[in-house]
Amino acid sequence: MAERQRILIVDDDSNIAELISLYLMKECYDTTMVGDGLEAVEVFEQYKPNLVLLDLMLPGIDGYEVCRRIRKTSETPIMMLSAKGETFDKVLGLELGADDYMMKPFEPKELVARVKAILRRVHTDEPAPQQAQQPTPQGEYVQYADIVINQSNYRVTYYGKQVDMPPKEFELLYYLASHPNQVFTREQLLERIWSYEYMGDTRTVDVHVKRIREKVKDHAEWALQTVWGRGYKFELKNRI
DSSP: OOOOOEEEEEOSOHHHHHHHHHHHHHTTOEEEEEOOHHHHHHHHHHHOOSEEEEESSOSSSOHHHHHHHHHTTOOOOEEEEEETTSOOOHHHHHHHTOOEEEEESOOHHHHHHHHHHHHHHOOTTSOOOOSOOOSSOOSSEEEETTEEEETTTTEEEETTEEEOOOHHHHHHHHHHHHSTTOOEEHHHHHHHHSOSOOOSOTHHHHHHHHHHHHHSOOOSSEEEEEETTTEEEEEETTOO
16 A cells, blocks of 8 residues: 655644644545744654645744755745735745745635645655666657656656756746747746646746756757747757
8 A cells, every 4th residue: 555645734823734634634645733933844854744835924933944944955845825914925935945835714625636736746755766867768758958858757857867846847847848949928837837826926937947947057959048028938959
């Protein structure tokens, strides 16, 4: 029997944490609840969750700092939670490494749906390959010089090495690379990559592109290009 996926719920409101936990346990997830920011960082190392649901307003240290510390050592998906009325800079959260966010109050079923969507795409328990890369990738992928972007296992192989990317970064890169030389506006990318109704602004796309560029540099034969005044494209160079 497969091991249940683990979700760390970080919220100082025990009623909200218990409600989230109840809905997730009904879907056969294993959950642990923490109400303090400093404790959350410690429990993260011990519990090794597949996903973190992270409230922003916490005693000890806030959710931004928790996210920052987790991101120093792990690419585990993080969904930030914020109450309406709180100051929540969504772009800051994304820049720190959050993968998604929801505003409180939220519909528990929507939260569960988003959790499922993230965990379907992320194989956090799958070890990195120890052997040399297979000559021919398996599954659905796009391949260019020195890079393979494999949608089947959400893996980016760059110069023969695996590059860790959270789901939205991967999906954005894969989508652009799957449509070489085609320009997409930020609004189009929000609609295609963030499939649910997205309440953020177009800066979200810019943040994700910036994070991708930090991991995958432009190549002599291809590049992730900004088209000023329009959007982005995955450009294949020296082609008509």
